[in-house]
Amino acid sequence: MSRLDQTIARLQAQKICIEAAATALVQTPGVIFELGLGSGRTFDHLREVFPDRSIIVFERVVETAAAYTPAADQLILGEVLTTLPQAVSQFAASVALIHADIGGPDHQANAHLAESLSQHYSRFLVAGGWLIANRAEAAFAGSTPIALPTTVADDHCYLFRSA
Numbered sequence: 001m002s003r004l005d006q007t008i009a010r011l012q013a014q015k016i017c018i019e020a021a022a023t024a025l026v027q028t029p030g031v032i033f034e035l036g037l038g039s040g041r042t043f044d045h046l047r048e049v050f051p052d053r054s055i056i057v058f059e060r061v062v063e064t065a066a067a068y069t070p071a072a073d074q075l076i077l078g079e080v081l082t083t084l085p086q087a088v089s090q091f092a093a094s095v096a097l098i099h100a101d102i103g104g105p106d107h108q109a110n111a112h113l114a115e116s117l118s119q120h121y122s123r124f125l126v127a128g129g130w131l132i133a134n135r136a137e138a139a140f141a142g143s144t145p146i147a148l149p150t151t152v153a154d155d156h157c158y159l160f161r162s163a
Ligand SMILES: C[S@@+](CC[C@H](N)C(=O)[O-])C[C@H]1O[C@@H](n2cnc3c(N)ncnc32)[C@H](O)[C@@H]1O
Pocket: 035, 036, 037, 038, 039, 040, 041, 042, 043, 058, 059, 060, 061, 078, 079, 080, 081, 101, 102, 103, 104, 113
């Protein structure tokens, strides 16, 4: 599979999984966490399919166009391993969906980051809340894997439900 094919598969997987979460979480109250703004592609899709939810974005440095940048009060800037645990005081048990597409080109570093972040997720998610992650290492204690929609290629998104 070429790099172009892999990129297309990853973006399709993100879109389909975000839309599956929007359908599954209609009756599940809570805010949305976006870990990793990047160019704002998935942030923009999240706000389209969750128009009535607050979307809180965690990002080290914003490099995207203003149109795809969250308002200042929806953006938590800094190293996510520091900012995410700090956010517990404000968002404990109040998040319906965490979308984690965070990291860089180093796959091993991304695996470590996913594993380190995973220890915090259960404190944020409401019962039945979802995690969509770019790494399998994001599985967290007490979570149940959710089967991927059949149209999603393997190894791009991993879905988990909070107990
Ligand atoms: C793959 S991009 C996100 C792409 C985004 N989902 C989109 O659709 O445009 C990953 C982002 O994670 C951010 N990032 C990586 N490591 C981070 C860290 N330790 N703390 C905060 N942000 C981080 C990077 O700056 C980058 O913007």
